[in-house]
Amino acid sequence: MQVAVIIPWSETKEILPPLLTIRKQLADCARLWPQIHYDYWLIDDGTATAIRTQLCQAQARWPECHLLTLSRHFGFLGAAQAGLVTATADAYLILDVAYPAQFAAIPQLLAAMNDGGCAIVGFASEQPRHWWGQEAMVTFHDCLVTTPAKRALLQAAARAGFSLELLAEIGFKQKLLAWSGPWPKSPHTSRWPWAAVVGAVIFCGWWWPSAVALNMILSGVVLWQWRQQRQRLPRIGYVVSSIQR
Structure with missing residues (x-):
């Protein structure tokens, strides 16, 4: 079984310490599951020159390392998407070096997939989708997915734009491990614009001319949004500059 370990790098100052930690964890995993290769x-x-030099040195030092260079900074999700599209393996382990505390749980990820038979396994956090908290979403960050799950994820991304959150919706058997480290804060929409809109609707509803005009405006907005959704093309999440195998 071949596992592609996808590690995006952007502003991390040192390459060697987190990479050695990951390699140590996977070396321990190799003793538990000798049939898995990495x-x-x-x-x-889009890293700085000094970081790019360290990445090239790591790629030259270890023959199992491949270096995929993007044309600029696309963010963690764009880099993860590029890695998934480029690499070919039986499973794909996506790690974020910004959260090194999670590296200790790599054996849990492999155990859940190899011994538990799960197609998607990772650290998940249920966060409210709306500010009033009536609907929750499962957000993935570090995760391990099989090849069929990867294909389903990329197919879903072609329609809606790439996001690891889609792993919660593509229908594969999942095992969600508890998040045990710091979680990146998600942006929350301010309540004040919504309150202003509700207040304007109530205020304008007292007079029928303004109510009719408001309904026409709202209908136009809904129609415009519907047309925009139908005409939306798949977004390009990354541009590859070079690949060093």
Whole structure:
């Protein structure tokens, strides 16, 4: 079984310490599951020259390391998408070096997939989708997915734009491990614009001319949004500059 370890790099100051930690964890995993072999895909997500030099040195030092360079900084999701599209393996382990505390749980990820038979396994956090908290979404960050799950994820991304959150919706058997480290804060929409809109609707509803005009405006907005949704093309999440195998 071949596992592609996808590691995006952007502003991390040192390459060697987190990479050695990951390699140590996977070396321990190799003793538990000797049938699993690992390739490393280091994604240069628009890093500075010094970091790019370190990535090239790591790629030259270890033959199992591959270096994928993006044309500029596309963010963690864009780099993860580039790695998934470029690498070929039986499973794909996506790690974020910004959260090194999670590296200790790599054996849990492999155990859940190899011994538990799960197609998607990772660290998940249920966060409210709306500010009033009536609907929750599962957000993935570090995760391990099989090849069929990867294909389903990329097919869903072609329609809606790439996001690891889609892993919660593509229908594969999942095992969600508890998030045990710091979680990136998600942006929340301010309540004040919504309150202003509700207040304007109530205020304008007292007079029928303004109510009719408001309904026409709202109908136009809904129609425009519907047309925009139908005409929306798949977004390009990354542009590859070079690949060093």
